[in-house]
Amino acid sequence: MNRVTVNLPEDTIAGSSTLAAGTYTITDLEPAGGVHVFVFRSENGKQVTLQVGATEQSSEPSKTSVLVLSRNGAQVRLNKLLIEGSSLGYEFDGGRQNDSRK
Numbered sequence: 001m002n003r004v005t006v007n008l009p010e011d012t013i014a015g016s017s018t019l020a021a022g023t024y025t026i027t028d029l030e031p032a033g034g035v036h037v038f039v040f041r042s043e044n045g046k047q048v049t050l051q052v053g054a055t056e057q058s059s060e061p062s063k064t065s066v067l068v069l070s071r072n073g074a075q076v077r078l079n080k081l082l083i084e085g086s087s088l089g090y091e092f093d094g095g096r097q098n099d100s101r102k
Contacts, residue, residue: 003026004025004027005025006023007024008021008024009021012077013075014048019042019048019078022042024040024043026039027039036051052091054091055089056080056089062084062086062089063084066081068089078092
């Protein structure tokens with residue numbers, strides 16, 4: 001996967017971390033033992049690493065790269081990543097992530 005750039009219009013919960021509203025570059029670390037890990041890096045250098053909890057196969061490749069978010073009251077949560085040209089949807093496991101600063 002090449003890098004994907006996304007914009008979060010508001011603060012979004014990702015695992016047990018919160019991604020501040022803004023632009024993020026997402027990269028896929030090479031799967032170790034078949035486990036996908038994505039790094040979300042903000043423009044100010046903060047990064048959050050999220051492990052994929054499950055993948056979902058679609059019959060058609062995604063036409064665009066998109067984050068699937070859900071809302072519960074005032075909270076917005078990251079649920080899934082779809083990547084342009086891929087028929088896989090990546091669902092995130094909220095319990096396995098690493099929040100770090102660079």
